[in-house]
Amino acid sequence: MSIIGTPVKRKEDPRLLTGNGKFTDDIKLPGMLHAAFLRSPFAHAKIKGIDVEKARQLPGVAAVYTAADLHGKVKPVPTMWYVPGADLKAKDRSPLAGEKVLYAGEAVAVVIAEDRYIARDALDLIEVDYEELPAVTHQEKALEDGAPQLHDDVPRNLALLWKAGDIPDEVFEQAEVVVRQRLYNQRVIPNPMETRAAVAQYNPGGGEMTIWCTSQNPHIHRMIYADVLGIPESKLRIVAPDVGGGFGAKIATYTEEAVVAHAARDLQRPVKWVEERREHFMATTHARDEVIEVELAGTRDGIFTAIRVKNTANLGAYLSTFGAGCPTIDFGLMVPGAYQIPHIGQAMSGSCKTWWSDWS
Structure with missing residues (x-):
């Protein structure tokens, strides 16, 4: 009997249809912190200065990171498909924008706090001095x-x-x-029911990292994030729970997951980030x-x-x-x-x- 042309009964449907699926945002770990990213309102601008001190002083905020804080600790995220025969000038993407932002929605800072509401409030306390530059969209x-x-x-x-x-x-x-x-x-904008999300947990004893994320491509994610974070692949585990749609957008690797993982390692507490719908439109491929x-x-x-x-x-x-x-x-x-x-x-x-x- 050949599998070709033979109906195969789906086994996952009852669990998902009855609300018993487990998605990245369903993961809750003891002592878990929450991340929120501050994004540029401009498509092209110089960052003349950024002041995060008020955000750092807000009760419940565990840390605030800018590009300067991540320098030498989190590598830029590379592209992976080098087309044969093409004179490709690929630019790796810094985990947070430092001197310039190059698209509307590029992250310039991240807040890590006790809950997502404090993290979101702290974003409003960050002051960024932008010098807007001409942009082109076509x-x-x-x-x-x-x-x-x-x-x-x-x-x-x-x-x-x-x-x-x-x-x-x-x-x-x-x-x-x-x-x-x-x-x-x-x-077109891939627009799944579930936006991007990540939960990172670091084990300082063995130097092991686990990242749960909305991934269509966990093996490639492990390879890239291992390099970006400076962790051996053997000590990095990528877990893709149920994924609420992807349409290709969750095949790519992004900077946010790497930043969340760094925060978990730096603070030695689990960190969760769930993308808002507006962020999804701006920052997802x-x-x-x-x-x-x-x-x-x-x-x-x-x-x-x-x-x-x-x-x-x-x-x-x-x-x-x-x-x-x-x-x-x-x-x-x-x-x-x-x-x-x-x-x-x-x-x-x-x-x-x-x-x-x-x-x-």
């Missing part, structure tokens, strides 16, 4: 000369250029029919946001002979864990669909506020 405008520059060592905000195949113009000039169209695949120009050549009786695609993709201020692969290799594999097309030309490129993909 990928094509970000590539223009004179556009606001996010990273000094990434000229024109161009983070990668990837090409797969070239098609001579003669193929299109000799085709019986050529259709050209410019499409916009709008930005988005998808799509691609300007796609397509040329399709064929015969009058409906046979496709060539396709050439240029995809200019917005990948944000930093590459997410697998950000470089989504508008390049992943997108490229979908271009022909179910059709056999003799000539396929594809190229992709990206920039930091904008990641540009050019298939030509």
Whole structure:
């Protein structure tokens, strides 16, 4: 009997449908503290100063961290997908913004307190002196000369250029029919019922760390966070409880989970963080946001002979864990669909506020 084509009865449904699932926010540990992140209201700004003393003095606050407090203790979070053949200029993401913020919602400080309400109140006591800078949100405008520059060592905000195949113009000039169209695949926000969350517990005796988090990708999370936190993989355990939806957003690794884990290690008490819905819209990875120009050549009786695609993709201020692969290799594999097309030309490129993909 083959498993292929055989119905498999789902076993997890009764537990979840009757409210007996266990999610990250359901985890309650003795002595647990709670984290809240202060986020930038600006898409692009210098941080001229940050004063956290009033927040630190609020009763119930255990600690307040800024980028300076984490320097040398928590490494930047890297991207993981280095696309072969692409001149990739990946920028690792600092756990908290230090000198500049590069997107609206980037975390600049974190409060650790006895409960989430005190932590949230303490955020209002932190004073940040911002110098707002020009921002750009459209990928094509970000590539223009004179556009606001996010990273000094990434000229024109161009983070990668990837090409797969070239098609001579003669193929299109000799085709019986050529259709050209410019499409916009709008930005989408993965919006699960459960926002991101993490609980970290550190055992100082054995140097072991356990992180419960809303992960679709626990093995990759362990590999990355072990490096970011300076913990051997053998001493880091990632637990993914029931996940209330992910839609790809919980595949990536983020800075917040690493910061929460550092706080648990530093304070030697468990720490929990649960993302607010507004935070989710601002700070969790988005998808799509691609300007796609397509040329399709064929015969009058409906046979496709060539396709050439240029995809200019917005990948944000930093590459997410697998950000470089989504508008390049992943997108490229979908271009022909179910059709056999003799000539396929594809190229992709990206920039930091904008990641540009050019298939030509």
